[in-house]
Amino acid sequence: xxxxxxxxxxxxxxDGRVYEVGDVYPAEGLKITxxxxxxxxxxxxxxxxxxxxxxx
Numbered sequence: 001x002x003x004x005x006x007x008x009x010x011x012x013x014x015d016g017r018v019y020e021v022g023d024v025y026p027a028e029g030l031k032i033t034x035x036x037x038x039x040x041x042x043x044x045x046x047x048x049x050x051x052x053x054x055x056x
Contacts, residue, residue, distance in 0.1 A: 005041065005052035025052045 007023040
C-alpha cells in the first residue's frame with residue numbers, strides 16, 4: 001500500500017512508534033494493512049477517535 005495519510009491526533013502505533021499531529025503515516029518503509037488504515041481513519045477503534053486522514 002503506497003498511500004500516505006496525515007496524522008490528525010497523536011498516537012502510539014502497534015510497533016511502539018509515536019506519531020505526532022502533522023506527521024505522515026505510515027513512516028517511510030513501513031507497510032500497513034487496509035484494516036489498520038480503517039481503524040485509524042474512523043472511530044472504529046478502542047478509543048473512538050480519528051487519528052489519520054487522507055494525505056491527498
